[in-house]
Amino acid sequence: MTATPGREQVSRVLQQHGALMVLAALVIVGSVAFDSFATAGNAASVLVSSSFTAIIAVGMTFVIISGGIDLSVGSLFVFGGVLAAYGSQYGLFVALALPLAACGLVGLLQGLLIARTGMAPFIVTLAGLLGVRGLMLAISNEGATTYLVKDSAFARLGQGGVLGLTWPVYITALLAVAAMVLLQRTAFGQNVYAVGGNEQGAALMGVPVARTKVYVYLMSGLLAGLAGVLNAARLSSGVTILGIGLELDVIAAVVIGGTLLTGGAGGITGTIAGVLLLGVIQSLINQVGNLTSAFQQVVSGLFLALVVVAQRLLGRAQRLG
Amino acid sequence: MSQSAAPVLEARQISKRFPGVVALDGVSLALLPGEVHALVGENGAGKSTLIKVFTGVHRPDGGELIYNGAPAAFGTPLDAQRAGISTIYQEVNLVPMMSVARNLMLGREPRGRLGVIDTARMYGEAERILAGYGVVTDVRRPLRALGMGVQQMVALARAVAIDARVVIMDEPTSSLEPREVETLFSVIRKLRDDGIAVVYVSHRLDELYEVCDRVTVLRDGRVAHTGPLAELERLKLIALMLGRDLDEVRTGGLTRFSRDRRRARERDGARPVVQAEGLTRRQVLHGVDVSVWPGEVVGLGGLLGAGRSETAKGIVGALPLDAGRVLVAGLPLRTGSTTAAIRAGVSLLPEDRKAEGIIPALSVRENIALAALPSLSRAGVVSDAKIDKVVEVFMRRLRIKAASPHQPVQELSGGNQQKVLLARWLAIRPKILLLDEPTRGIDVGAKAEVQALVDELAEEGLGVLLISSDLEELVEGADRILVLREGAVVGELSGDDVTEDKIMASIAERGAESDG
Incomplete structure (x- = not known):
């Protein structure tokens, strides 16, 4: 009947840190197997390329823990990038403020629709995905137009850095720490867990359910926009045809990181580990050389399936009969 | 208990209507500080509605709510909670995946520097609070890893910790072990001594008499009785709940069951069509034995929550069982599989026909044939x-009134919907039919037709297990009655013993000490 505390703890640790353990194992295996894997250059490239996904994934973690989903992040990533590149002609401030305001507004509207009208997050954010993507194609001549960054200070935000890492990596790290504190150590974070764990119960316990949901989608929109801004700075341009299917990669990373797709459990450390895990898998496949990068998706897919099965089993072990 | 004190919460002539139903009709109830007030009544009596009015889920259509001597209108459960009215629901309404401490402290976490939650202090406080309830556990563990009793205690601690003046408990013991019930009772007594008013909803009479001071009986949305519990004998309490006058419990009738049918079964040579032995499910059923012979109507009596529906569901495999077996015509049935039960000829007409029975948008024809x-x-x-x-045969036979077989079932009246469901189960030629409240919520005419039909079916040799809260229906419809209480059979009545007062007496019998 009773799961022994020992077993329960083991399954809890696996749930929360499984991705981190696999990540560590993969890094060790990769270092042994490939000479060019464990180099500072390769590590930096994995970190830099993962940082954009990681920023979006942080927002997605809040959304998924609250019991929702946000499919619009891929489109908002592009939207943010294009608006940043466009805004850069008016200087650094506009290049930052314009995309954040716009993406935040989309996130806010989605949050309001979901929280106030009770519409399904899947549908609302799917509408966001299609609408914003369509808007991008419409204004960019079916993707033919690319917006070049006109402000050098803005470009340095994406390309400059210290210690071999670019600023986006540091920004991601800062955001991740802030998000951890927000999730674990503030009333808002607790409310997110409560809403995702038992929405009705949370309402009866006095949690402002609707407000919590609105904030979560607002945050996800802002972070997706920010990731787009940084990416535009890195590329010195806003490209409209990027980020197709990005939302699915992000969701995969969050779930691999141990956040339950059904809501109520998960965390930022797991998400970061999940993002890095996908990045390392990609890097390893590149090391093998004769495999195409499409195999990265095959491996990620298999891994995702494995994680979901493992979560089911772990969840059972943690519960009483 | 200080009887002289002014009521802390008072309902004055509260009315609440829902489309087609008057849920509360001028209900008045005064809760005194430092009393444990039992609120009882059968399904549909208005208990839940009244609780929901108290806790701000529903707004009353008429009457007023007086809290602390002033009129109060709670817009949301949160408003009521902030004002000091806490509710502990039947199903623990906490967040299972969050830790015990975070559940307990949600919304009032101790803050440290920068407004960030001070986790060390939070865990310490949670431990201290729970220790006061006799709960010693690692408060960092997720709530769901703990037993139901501890979860219930956390919910209670949470409810009281927010400076509650009124604590409402809705069937708090339904999932507790006897030992946990004892702890709960000592906590309730402590609350009472602290001057908190407790509303205690339960169907377990033993518990009511053990812990409650006063009782209010609701029936059909009205107060049937209110007063000190100790002065009210058990039989009288049950009669009040079931709406029966003790002095003239009649056996005469309004129902359409033919009276001459009650006869001695000819068991010689015949096998029971269904024989359930030792049906056991933790917290719900404790070794229930039921047998039904061909052509027999067996009634299941008992109060709400006694395990009647659960017994029926256990037989058809819709409720997972911890132990027990079911034989159909002598052959063992694989438990836990409704498909196997249907194939063996066992049909259940479920209690909640909307949620568990009809498919509203499909036609009469499709619903019957399903x-x-x-x-x-x-x-x-x-x-x-x-x-x-x-479809044609059953529509004629059951006198289903529909424009055509292709009319969607949702357009039919409740009685006709029920007949469509009955037809569905008869169409598979069952050996035994389990009927859970077959006439609830349907009009008088349709009720009589359904009752007559049950009679006919039994005449033809079908075994019938009949569950009904309507004592009259039970007495007149059944050849034999098993009385359930708290998940166990406590009495069997047959022949001339099948009367309303005998059923009530059987329900009222002081429960034997639980075996634990």
């Missing part, structure tokens, strides 16, 4: 002609 499709098809292809025939 369960019988395997027998109406060859190699997976359904024969339209056969369906038409079956």
Whole structure:
């Protein structure tokens, strides 16, 4: 009947840190197997390329823990990038403020629709995905137009850095720490867990359910926009045809990181580990050389399936009969 | 208990209507500080509605709520909670995946520097609070890893910790072990001594008499009785709940069951069509034995929550069992599989026909044919002609009033919907029919027709297990009655013993000490 505390703890640790353990194992295996894997250059490239996904994934973690989903992040990533590149002609401030305001507004509207009208997050954010993507194609001549960054200070935000890492990596790290504190150590974070764990119960316990949901989608929109801004700075341009299917990669990373797709459990450390895990898998496949990068998706897919099965089993072990 | 004190919470002539139903009709109830007030009544009596009015879920249509001597109108459960009215629901309404401490402290976490939650202090405080309830556990563990009793205690601690002046408990013991019930009772007594008013909703009479000071009985949305509990004998309490006058419990009738049918069963040589032995499910059923012979109508009596529906569900495999077996016509049935039960000839007409029975948008024809499709098809292809025939037969036989077989079931009256469901289960030619409240919520005429039909079916040799909260229906419809209490059979009545007062007496019998 009773799961022994020992077993329960083991399954809890696996749930929360499984991705981190696999990540560590993969890094060790990769270092042994490939000479060019464990180099500072390769590590930096994995970190830099993962940082954009990681920023979006942080927002997605809040959304998924609250019991929702946000499919619009891929489109908002592009939207943010294009608006940043466009805004850069008016200087650094506009290049930052314009995309954040716009993406935040989309996130806010989605949050309001979901929280106030009770519409399904899947549908609302799917509408966001299609609408914003369509808007991008419409204004960019079916993707033919690319917006070049006109402000050098803005470009340095994406390309400059210290210690071999670019600023986006540091920004991601800062955001991740802030998000951890927000999730674990503030009333808002607790409310997110409560809403995702038992929405009705949370309402009866006095949690402002609707407000919590609105904030979560607002945050996800802002972070997706920010990731787009940084990416535009890195590329010195806003490209409209990027980020197709990005939302699915992000969701995969969050779930691999141990956040339950059904809501109520998960965390930022797991998400970061999940993002890095996908990045390392990609890097390893590149090391093998004769495999195409499409195999990265095959491996990620298999891994995702494995994680979901493992979560089911772990969840059972943690519960009483 | 200080009887002289002014009521802390008072309902004055509260009315609440829902479309088609008057849930509360001028209900008045005064809660005194430092009393444990039992609120009892059968299904549909208005208990839940009244609780929801107290806790701000519903707004009353008429009457007023007086809290602390002033009129109060709570817009949301949160408003009521902030004002000091806490509710502990039947199903623990906490967040299972969050830790015990975070559940307990949600919304009032101790803050440290920068407004960030001070986790060390939070864990310490949670431990201290729970220790006061006799709970010693690692408060960092997720709530769901703990037993139901501890979870219930956390919910209670949470409710009281927010400076509650009124604590409402809705069936708090339904999932507790006897030892945990004792702890709960000592906590309730402590609350009472602290001057908190407790509303205690339960169907377990032993518990009511053990812990409650006063009782209010609701029936059909009105107060049937209110007063000190100790002065009210058990039989009288049950009569009040069931709406029966003790002095003139009649056996005469309004129902359409034929009276001359009650006869001695001829058991010689015949096998019971269904024989359930030792049905056991943790917290719900404790070794229930039920047998039904062909042509017999067996009634299941008992109060709400006694395990009647659960017994029926256990037989058809809709409720997972911890132990027990079911024989159909002498052959063991694989438990836990409704498919196996249907194949063996066991049909259940569920209590909640909206949620568990009809498919509203489908036609009468499709609803009837649904369960019988395997027998109406060859190699997976359904024969339209056969369906038409079956549907036609049952629509005529059961006198289903529909414009055509193709009318959507949702357009029919409740009685006709019930008949469609009955037809569905009869179409698979069952050996035994389990009927859970077959006449609830349908009009008088349709009720009589359904009752007459049950009679006819039994005449033809079908075994019937009848569950009904309507004592009259039970007494007149059943050849034999098993009385359930707290998941166990506590009495069997047959022949001349099948009377309303004997059923009530059987329910009222002081429960033997729980075996634990």
